[in-house]
Amino acid sequence: MTTEQLPVQALIEPLVKLLPAARVVIEAPPGAGKSTLLPLALLQQPSLAQQRILMLQPRRLATLAIATYLARQLDEPVGQTVGYHIRGEARFNQHTRLLIVTEGMFTQYLQQDPELAGVGMVIFDEFHERNLASDLGLAMLQESLLLRPDLSVLVMSATLPAEPIAAWLSEAGVDCQILRSEGRQYPISIHYRPPPASSRWQQHLPQVIQEACQVAQQDVLVFVPGLADIQYVTRSLNEQLQEQWQVYPLHRQVAPAAQRDVLRGRQGEGKRRIILATNIAETSVTIPGVDVVVDSGRERQALYYPQHGVSRLVTRRISKASATQRAGRAGRTAAGVCFRVWAEADQHGLRDYQVPELETADLTSLLLECKRWGSEPAQLRFFTPPSAANLAAAQQALVNLQAVQENGRLTALGQQLSELGSDPRLARIIAHAQSQSASYRATVAYLIAQLEQLPRQPQQFPQPLAQFNSAQQQRYQYWLKRLGITASERLLPPSAFAEILLWGFADRVGLQRAKSDRYLLAYGGGASFHHQDLRQPSRWLLVLTVNFSEGQADAIIGAALELTEADLTHPALTISSYDETTWSGPSKRLQTTRWQQLGAIKFNPQPVAQLPSAEQRIQALRDYVQQQGLAVLGWSASCQQWLARARLLEQHLPAAQQAQWPSFSEAYLLTSLADWASPYWQDITSLQQLTQWRPLTALQARLNYSQQQLLQQACPSHLRLPSGREQTIDYTQATPLIAVKLQEMFGEPVSPTLCFGQVTLTIDLLSPAGRLLQRTADLASFWNDAYTAVKKEMKGRYPKHPWPDQPHLAMATHKTKRHLE
Structure with a gap:
């Protein structure tokens, strides 16, 4: 040692x-x-x-x-x-x-x-x-x-x-x-190389790598977020580098033998190396011969979206702790250099530590392990608690896979899935296969080996067995052994693949939207093919993997299989039927359609010949009004005035009377249609008739006789003027308003009131020609102040009409002086 x-x-x-x-x-x-x-x-x-x-x-x-x-x-x-x-x-x-x-x-x-x-x-x-x-x-x-x-x-x-x-x-x-313990690390000089404002960091990174190569005495280690970034940088470097440099990728899809070659270091006098690595090289392992690190400052993180039941890979800034770890790779054996592809001023904005996966990841496998252990997550002592929303989504996913009962208890199948040590979806497929034929099991091993090792955007699924990489071959052999068969066993034809995979992906069945490349999936989300994808859309699709792209609402379809109508009879799919009643035709009459439903997907509509019952029809009318609002009803001017009067009085009633007064607020009327409106809709069979219905009678019926009398006394529809005529009061304004010629208010010393003196009536005083002279809610003040100026102006313009010096004592009239004489 x-x-x-x-x-x-x-x-x-x-x-x-x-x-x-x-x-x-x-x-x-x-x-x-x-x-x-x-x-x-x-x-x-x-x-x-x-x-x-x-x-x-x-x-x-x-x-x-x-x-x-x-x-x-x-x-x-x-x-x-x-x-x-x-x-x-x-x-x-x-x-x-x-x-x-x-x-x-x-x-x-x-x-x-x-x-x-x-x-x-x-x-x-x-x-x-x-x-x-x-x-x-x-x-x-x-x-x-x-x-x-x-x-x-x-x-x-x-x-x-x-x-x-x-x-x-x-x-x-x-x-x-x-x-x-103290660390053992040689001095590391840090240099910040932020991308210019006109360039993305990916475009700027090769330039920083070239600078790193100029100062490196040994190899250069470059940290990038993911495989696509590695491929982009590799293409760029291969066009620019001298012959003395060799580019090596290091990520989880690299074959284990190739990974070990990178970790062994440069052999002899071979070319110096540029190692493009994800955060797989951030901790635990030392890559020999590295004295310069280039850090993009980004990483790929899987964020779980519980509403979709899928994870989305996003590129995020690393933490300060990760930046320290990465820089330390340059100082393991000698003094080193680290180039950071961000501004020094951005350093303080990085979070201190990595976010725990308990807060961001899919917790389905974790929840299954907890239940197999015999505990709920809340009963275990976690350093930080798991996301409640992600746990709820995980619970529903396990229920869908029949691994967990609705009450949360693990089923016998759930116990079997947990013991398989694979993703719960794939475990469900494997569990079903264990009782099937040898060819069926061999085909499952063939499919599972690929699904466990799929690239983010596979070019082909499934791919021929001869094209398996070493990792897929290894998993294929593992599952063959686990399922008790040999590699010589014949595979089932491709037509059987959907039947196999539906056992684990029943919620990923998709229905094409209007003959496009977009799909609605059974779990409720949308998915579409990538714009460069050459696959031809089919009506039904089984989407096995999806990815998300920033700025795009729909998921991007990865591995997928075409489905036929016959595949929809699969035992893992729960298809129900329901009747939907809608308004159709020129006059918008009620029509019932029977739909089939698979999760969020409804399909295969068939008209139902039987007419809806009176109860269904009236319920549909209520639903329509509640969705569209009360404005769809036929509100005449008289109806609107009556409603405004009832609402005004309700505001000014004593507490004891107010408790007995029915509410006429819009929100209440909308939610209580069944009480006051539906009884009057027995003969309405179309939306056209509904818009012609007048609600006034139904609204008035909500008041008893004494309340109707009270309304007429407190908020009369008309005001008897001093001239003897009756004039309509407009209650739909901010305050009750009446428009009347000024001469008809002679002899009225103060403004009239409503609601037993609690509300003053606003008056629009008009000229003999009907033009507005003054709006006032204080008639006494008008007579004393403004009337003199109005009289001076109007007397010369309308000499045939009376303009007395004391209007509050004069006789009201709507006639001229000659008619009065």
Whole structure:
């Protein structure tokens, strides 16, 4: 074993003193040796001599790399003292003492053996990444500690502060210690290279990489968000770079052998390397020979949309902690340089730490694991709580897959799905296949292997078996073995693929919208083909994968299969029928149509010959009015005036009378149509007739006789003028208003009032020709002040009409002076 001294060496002695039953949070920056030196040192401790150490890693690449490195330090092949276990691949035996596992495998270990028999310590490495599986594993392990109080637990973080984690773990009743280590890192000079305002960061990145190549003494590591960005930069660099540079991609779809080649470093005097990596290279693994890092400052993150039941990949800014991690890759073996493709002023705007996946991810698999464990998420101790909306969507998804009952209890099928260790949708397909023919099972293995390894926008699905990449071949062999068949088994014809896949994707059936390339999916969302997609749309489609593009409402269809009408009889599809009554024809008469419905999709409309009943017709009338508003009714001027009078009086009634007065507000009238309007609609058979109906009689019927008398007394429809004539009062204005010739108000000293003196009537005083002279709500003030000026102007213009000096004492008239004489 190497004797190289790393900073974490100082923590070994205090850690050993806490064994067994140690509960420790280790805070150590990158390069301290927490993933390499510490596990090997723990192997030498007598208290762990007869027990296995499990060390969890967030990624397959890190699991393989660390296991290989540690085994090399012991001068052994992987699989003896040090082994690994990832999905579909394992190299260890009964004598393996240190087993490096992915976090997802650890939850399966707990499910199979909650006591973790034979395990003396569990190490959560890189806990700061806050992956679903690590949070779930630590929550489940806290319950296991009740059965295994002697089990040691180490939680290691490079960026998250140790105190909150330790305090949270201590709340369970066991004292948790904190150990800190300095990092071992050479000086790193940071340079900021923000893209110009006229350029996107992707266009600017190759220019920064070329600058990095000029200062690099060894290799250059470039962090970009995703595969599309890697491909774009690769094309650009291949056109510009000199022959001494070789570009290597590093992401999850790269074959494991090619990933290991990158991690081994440059061999001999070969070309220097530019390694284009996603955040797969951010933590845990060291890429030898890197002295310059170019950081785009972005990452791809899956955000779950519970209303759609799908995840959307978005490009987001990284956290400050991630930026520190990435820059540290340049200073592992010597002084290094980091170029950041953002402005230094933008640095303070980055969030401090990564957002936990518990808040953003699809929680369907997590919820299934919780139920298999025997607990609801609320009963487990998570460092931060899962998203409530995402949990609700996960619950519904499991109900749809028949894995969970409506009351939340796990079904026998749900137990079977959880034990398969795959995505719940794919597990549902596999579970059904287990009782089918050998050819059926072989076809399932063929399809599942592709669905587990699909690129974001597959060019073809399904693709020929001969075109499988190494990862797909590996998964294909795994599922063949799991389903008990060999590769020589004949596959079913393509016509059978839809029947197989509908077991897991019943909610992804799509119906074409108006012969376009857009679809409505059964779960309620929309999807369309990419504008460069050459596939021909069909009426029915089974959409297996979807992606979202920023700025586009519909999802983008990835892998998909055509469906036929016959496929809609599949047992996993629940198709119901319902009758919809709508208004149709020139006069808008009621017509009933029978629809078939699959989730949000309604299709195959058939007219129903039987006429709607009177109850259905009146209900349809009410629905129409409530949707369109009261304005669709035939509101005559007299009806509007009556309604305004009733509302005015309601405002000014004493409390005792107001309690007995029916409400005439628009909101109440709209919601209570069945009480006051429907009884008058027995003979209305069309919307045309409805618009001709006059509501006045129905509204008046809501008042009893004494209330009608009260309305007429308090808010009369007409006012008897001093001249003897009656004039209509307009109640639809802001205040009740009457328009009258000025001479007809002679002899009236003050303004008339309504509502038993509580409301003053506004008067528009008109000239003999009917033009407005003055609007007033204070007639006495008008006589005393404004009348003199009005009289002076009007007397010369209308000399035939009386203009007395004392109008409040004069006789009112609508006649001229000659007619009066």
